[in-house]
Amino acid sequence: MSEETSKPKDFIREAILEDLRSGRYTYVRTRFPPEPNGYLHIGHAKAICIDFGIAEEFGGECNLRFDDTNPTKEDTEYVEAIKEDIRWLGYDWGEREYYASDYFEQLYEWAVELIKKGKAYVDDQSPEELSRTRGSLTEPGIESPYRNRSVEENLELFERMRKGEFPAGSRVLRAKIDMSSGNINLRDPVMYRIIHDPPHHRTGKKWCIYPMYDWAHGQCDSIEGITHSLCSLEYEDHRPLYEWFIRELGIFAPRQIEFARLNLSYTVLSKRKLLRLVKEGYVRGWDDPRMPTLRGLRRRGYTPQAIRTFIDRIGVSKTNSVVDIGLLEACVREDLNRHALRRMAVLRPLKLVIDNYPDGQVEYVEALNNPEDPSAGTRPMPFSKVLYIEQDDFRETPPPKYYRLYPGNEVRLRYAYIVKCTHVVKDEQGQVVEVHCTYDPSTRSGEGAARKVKATIHWVSAAQAVPVEVRLYDRLFLKPNPDDVEEGEDFTKYINPASLEVLYPCYAEPALATSQVGEKFQFERLGYFCVDPDSTAERLVFNRTVTLKDEWAKIASKMEASA
């Protein structure tokens, strides 16, 4: 945010501005703190854009810090994947790549300090006892019989915990706060637990006691001089605990500000559920183009810019909300419309024969690469007597308002000629297998044809067409909120069985033959597509990122609804 008059666009930026004005902080530093136990999804993108975006706007910096306090769940594989995804989104943490495990020694020392102050104790109760004595939402907890051990005994026990003298789960270190607090987080929360294996992905077997997130996070922020620790709503009532630790330790105090996490319609965004989709085979992997993971979106053809625009547009607030996935789609259309090269491809081919066009003749017509961007230039497209057109672009008996091809009607073949349908050829089952036309040689594109027709359709020349595979994706779920389930039901009940449709052969214009993995195109009148890594030299595979807005589909479905 440029100092002067520009007003903050949300309550977080407002608060930061106020902190700077009041002198509470003289600089801004944030952090993005993922746990390396899974892949990043669009919900994380919101946090990333907020953490990195805000730091940038205030001339500060954003640290990347892996919250790796639980070796039973974490792995370096995820560390690499997370870094890759953040970079892809377009953010850079410079040299500031940190790990909670970097601070284990300091955290240990601070724990000792709290023990010495009589503010922490070793508890020998079992996990079950701990849970039983924590009380309930409405009843206070019961103080542990070990709560008033001497400082000396606590010190000795804690040291022996670190040395590995006790089995996992046998003891914990707890903060001594208030077992009757209405805030359950303050009922003597666990600071350390014993975990002997697996070894930690970075510290190996050096430690067998690991700090709980609640004990680690605030102090890590403090060590790094984080001024604004931005997190999601569920940490709101942990804040008093973090503040208690910081106060008892007398160390630098960051300010935590909570915001609502992202929910998106027609999908799920919890690691647990995403994992089930993968494990139970509903999708092909974490990077399946139907997944809301950043890898999935990337493979689907989403651009970092589209995602950042989306995050910017949904804003930041504390209201629990579900954002219409249509907004994400609108953002990617907006970006791709400006940048994607136009190409022609026919997904469901129907042969079109131009009876009055010379046999064996091939001419080249010039096609715009991007009408939105003249500098993108043009390309030649072969045109000949036998073409493929989209099955959807022909009806033997047209419904009302249907402008496309039907017997007796004229349409323009994009960048080529106006053709008129004369008759059709059917197979034994009565299916139309060939549409026959005549063309008007005076209507070639660019030659100032006076006549206008209602519709222009896309096509490819059959002899030069490249057969390709196209994968059409639809929403993963049938319900806007798949989590909204009846008693005993499961979100998997609402998975869209038709979320993937594979088409082959589709016919692409020759210019597409050399496309590279990841390249994005608009297939005219159909949507945006990108080349999937499954592509081989023999068979290109295209993913449909998103359809174009389709006015006709709307009309057609409305007529169907009223019929």
Add this chain to the structure above:
RNA sequence: UGGGGGCUCGUCUAACGGUAGGACAACGGACUCUGGAUCCGUUUGUGAAGGUUCGAAUCCUUCGCCCCCGGCCA
């Protein structure tokens, strides 16, 4: 029956005691060699009731509804 949050068009989100605005969606129109893009226009909203005030989405009171918290997860 405890503690912490939140309620503004269909969906997100602005407003900071002074004309409820924007985006997406929807609807209508213009334009168009993509039924695309673009442009124009229209509809729809302050959870409820009281109070304070010249004036309330905003301040106060009461009520309602929604979300989070009882891991040795984060």
